[in-house]
Amino acid sequence: MKLTINGKAHEIEVEADMPLLWVLRDELGYTGTKFGCGVAACGACTVHMNGEPIRSCSTAVGDVEGEITTIEGIGTPDNLAAIQEAWIEEQVAQCGYCQSGQIMSAAALLQTSPNPSDDEIDEAMSGNLCRCGTYPRIRAAIKSAASKMEG
Amino acid sequence: MGKLKTIARRSFLIGSVAVAGGAAFGVYTYKKPYANPLLDDLAEGDATLNPFVLINKDGVTIITPRAEMGQGIQSTLAAMVAEELDVAWESVKFEHGPAASAYYNNAMFAAGVPFNEFDKSFLAETLRSGMKKLGKILAIQLTGGSTATIDGIDKMRMAGCSAREALKTAAAERWDVEAASLKTENGAVINPANGEKLDYREIASEAADARPATVPLRDPSQWKYLGKSMPRLDMPAKATGTAEFGIDVRLDDMLYASVRTNPKLGGKMRSYDAAEAKKMPGVVKVVDLGDGVGVIADNTWRAFNAVNAIEVEWGGAPYPATQAGMWEALEKGFSLDPLNTLRDDGDVVKASADAPDGITAEYRAPFLAHSCMEPMNATALVNGDSAEIWTGTQAPGIVEQFAAEALGLDTEQVKVHTTFLGGGFGRRGEYDAAVHAAKLANAVKGKPVKMTWTREEDMTHDFYRPIALGRFNAYFDSSKNLKGFDAKVSSPSPTYDAMGRLGFPVGGPDPQLTEGIHNQPIDIENYRVYGYNAKVGVPVGFWRSVGNSFGGFFHESFLDEIAHHRGVDPVEMRLQLMANHSVAKAVVEKVAEMSNWGSKINAGSGMGFAHTLSFGTYVAQVVKVSQIDGEIKIDKVWCVADPGKVIDPQNFEAQMMSGIIYGLTSAIMGEITFEDGEAEQFNFPDYDAMRMVQCPEMEFATLSNKARLGGAGEPGTPPSIPALANAIFDLTGERYRELPLNKHIDFV
Ligand code: FES
Numbered sequence A: 001m002k003l004t005i006n007g008k009a010h011e012i013e014v015e016a017d018m019p020l021l022w023v024l025r026d027e028l029g030y031t032g033t034k035f036g037c038g039v040a041a042c043g044a045c046t047v048h049m050n051g052e053p054i055r056s057c058s059t060a061v062g063d064v065e066g067e068i069t070t071i072e073g074i075g076t077p078d079n080l081a082a083i084q085e086a087w088i089e090e091q092v093a094q095c096g097y098c099q100s101g102q103i104m105s106a107a108a109l110l111q112t113s114p115n116p117s118d119d120e121i122d123e124a125m126s127g128n129l130c131r132c133g134t135y136p137r138i139r140a141a142i143k144s145a146a147s148k149m150e151g
Numbered sequence B: 001m002g003k004l005k006t007i008a009r010r011s012f013l014i015g016s017v018a019v020a021g022g023a024a025f026g027v028y029t030y031k032k033p034y035a036n037p038l039l040d041d042l043a044e045g046d047a048t049l050n051p052f053v054l055i056n057k058d059g060v061t062i063i064t065p066r067a068e069m070g071q072g073i074q075s076t077l078a079a080m081v082a083e084e085l086d087v088a089w090e091s092v093k094f095e096h097g098p099a100a101s102a103y104y105n106n107a108m109f110a111a112g113v114p115f116n117e118f119d120k121s122f123l124a125e126t127l128r129s130g131m132k133k134l135g136k137i138l139a140i141q142l143t144g145g146s147t148a149t150i151d152g153i154d155k156m157r158m159a160g161c162s163a164r165e166a167l168k169t170a171a172a173e174r175w176d177v178e179a180a181s182l183k184t185e186n187g188a189v190i191n192p193a194n195g196e197k198l199d200y201r202e203i204a205s206e207a208a209d210a211r212p213a214t215v216p217l218r219d220p221s222q223w224k225y226l227g228k229s230m231p232r233l234d235m236p237a238k239a240t241g242t243a244e245f246g247i248d249v250r251l252d253d254m255l256y257a258s259v260r261t262n263p264k265l266g267g268k269m270r271s272y273d274a275a276e277a278k279k280m281p282g283v284v285k286v287v288d289l290g291d292g293v294g295v296i297a298d299n300t301w302r303a304f305n306a307v308n309a310i311e312v313e314w315g316g317a318p319y320p321a322t323q324a325g326m327w328e329a330l331e332k333g334f335s336l337d338p339l340n341t342l343r344d345d346g347d348v349v350k351a352s353a354d355a356p357d358g359i360t361a362e363y364r365a366p367f368l369a370h371s372c373m374e375p376m377n378a379t380a381l382v383n384g385d386s387a388e389i390w391t392g393t394q395a396p397g398i399v400e401q402f403a404a405e406a407l408g409l410d411t412e413q414v415k416v417h418t419t420f421l422g423g424g425f426g427r428r429g430e431y432d433a434a435v436h437a438a439k440l441a442n443a444v445k446g447k448p449v450k451m452t453w454t455r456e457e458d459m460t461h462d463f464y465r466p467i468a469l470g471r472f473n474a475y476f477d478s479s480k481n482l483k484g485f486d487a488k489v490s491s492p493s494p495t496y497d498a499m500g501r502l503g504f505p506v507g508g509p510d511p512q513l514t515e516g517i518h519n520q521p522i523d524i525e526n527y528r529v530y531g532y533n534a535k536v537g538v539p540v541g542f543w544r545s546v547g548n549s550f551g552g553f554f555h556e557s558f559l560d561e562i563a564h565h566r567g568v569d570p571v572e573m574r575l576q577l578m579a580n581h582s583v584a585k586a587v588v589e590k591v592a593e594m595s596n597w598g599s600k601i602n603a604g605s606g607m608g609f610a611h612t613l614s615f616g617t618y619v620a621q622v623v624k625v626s627q628i629d630g631e632i633k634i635d636k637v638w639c640v641a642d643p644g645k646v647i648d649p650q651n652f653e654a655q656m657m658s659g660i661i662y663g664l665t666s667a668i669m670g671e672i673t674f675e676d677g678e679a680e681q682f683n684f685p686d687y688d689a690m691r692m693v694q695c696p697e698m699e700f701a702t703l704s705n706k707a708r709l710g711g712a713g714e715p716g717t718p719p720s721i722p723a724l725a726n727a728i729f730d731l732t733g734e735r736y737r738e739l740p741l742n743k744h745i746d747f748v
């Protein structure tokens, strides 16, 4: 099976029904994508497939078509994306465990809606749980990322 | 365990006997400093100046030995050291460091004395200082009870100060000048006389042997970092997916595993059939754990599938099978002798007999799961006579002890590496997952095994926030003046349960049964609060704010009922009851002012107030709700806290916010119920949490009228719950006395 992740081609051999999440984490070592529930209820495992946010815990690897982007493909500590800069400036994270998924959902939102309203943010982000309660700062970071990306 | 058990037998828990016993045998142990654990693994060329400071060619690393589970504590602890050590914030590196006695938490013990926060009597203060000593003797490295900042504020600054002085002494010797004539700045010692400069890295090894003179800590007026919002050191890693949580550990040749234990908690495993599981792809081994089964495989998902394919016959639960049975056990609790009688002012019995008027109410709070975002997990590697464990834990020393016990090793043969924690909330003070990982790794010696629980295993095998039943009575004279307040709470003690798991025989009045009730800064002529340790049997533990999470709800709801009965404003009434407590009054007045309390709000809205003093921090909150198509929407929360000095304002506010959202989540929808001895909630679809769309606007203020430092991680939670229930009463006229509230009314 062939997979393209963050622009890099990978060849893997696993059952077609293995969720993409576990291919990423265990087979390929992309541990930035998190396991939270396994049933598409928390958003911790969010990645992009051709730019669209998907829940990798509930996407069989055999159903993957096209490019996958994970948090590692958004930016790195030495080369931060604007959205990650905004996350750091707003000091969003608490434990941080949900934040990869939050950033992936937010990045996809900003792609389709560069200047999202509060309702659009609620709509796009309410599938991502944060047990630490960072929602107000996530909202602020999305807005500041939007203005950064515009400017 | 040896040392702990001996001390525990001297009646470890919370009481004068414990401290008297501790002080008598402990003076010598207390004075003796613990060894610096960094010396054990010191790399060539590295130098350590004390257990908290390591210097090598990359610069200064500060050891921040408390669990980072979201509070930002590692950054705050690093700032305390950096403040005195004069290193630039951008250059600070930090590490959790090894598990060691040197990293004991003594504030946790001082908080355990059975005195109210505002009690400054000789006896209370003596016991507090006694408990701190006991904390050092027991030397337990723990993160919990909102104590890490309080515990660290002097200790960490002293570590920075003594390291700085050692570096100055080393530089003074090189230059042949007086140490006192030198200055430090940005990681270097400077001689102001000639501008000469020595980087800390150049003199670190000499400084390690230096014997500097003791100098006092800097006055807070000189602080550069403390008291300011410092950018968190872990933030870049957490915004890029590069922070390593326990679940992310990857080691060479690593295998993956999962386990299933009896959903009837504490019940036995009678038999199992793993024939199918063994044939499944990737399965390496099926392991009998005694209380459950584990599968080791080459991938976590394959381990999940295989462990779920094992047929197991489970034994029965050692507690009532149904939820109704649990409530009955609480009712029965009231017929026991009270375990704690921590408030008994005046004569409530006489007051009730004399009273022409009274009200009575019964409150209920359910079991709650911690439901950390990161499911429980641990990675272990066992070799012949040693083992290593990687896990996110609030109690690394306890993990070492119990993993060692499970493996038949000495504690010294087990080494724990503490990673970031994807949430803790009290759950990660337990050692169960680490012990399972150790047992699994023991079955494939020489290979590391990463064990991950499914969310379902996590949700159904928690040490739950205890269920609680409160019976409240208030008595009035003929003019409706409050003459008596009588509260009884029946609930299983989490302290007894958790200490039992640690092997401690415990005694004494567990204050957790009535926290948030007996210890509040209000005065009533006849005021009685009793706690009953109900025998239920479901494993319970410490859940963010512990007893305050239900005690605060009971107490503040009932005060609201009293105000309503008297026809007085609830905030006005609180201020009268708080007449002798100026710190409390100030937070209440401030939140009333911010929320414009008492002003007319529109007909579709309601406002509720609550105040709880917990973990040494006074927190008053007002919640505003409205109703849209019959559904309740939480519009806004105002929160005013007084923790004494605020060490990092941004972190403090983030903790209040987090505590409120955690509390409101539980108030709206949190509930674990049992049927046939098994928890009925498995995953987020049936045990959800607040989502962004439900999250209210929030506004914060902090005051610093209080002298002693208070906590941050937990005190935001308790008042949020009753403030919401009181707001719903204000809006609808319905008083809901059983949580969660979505049993009674729908939410947006
Ligand atoms: S792990 Fe995929 S949505 Fe929760």
Ligand code: FES
Residues within 6 Å of the ligand: A093, A094, A095, A096, A097, A098, A099, A129, A130, A131, A132, A133, A134, B070, B373, B422, B423
């Ligand atoms: S930051 Fe901890 S779950 Fe979101």
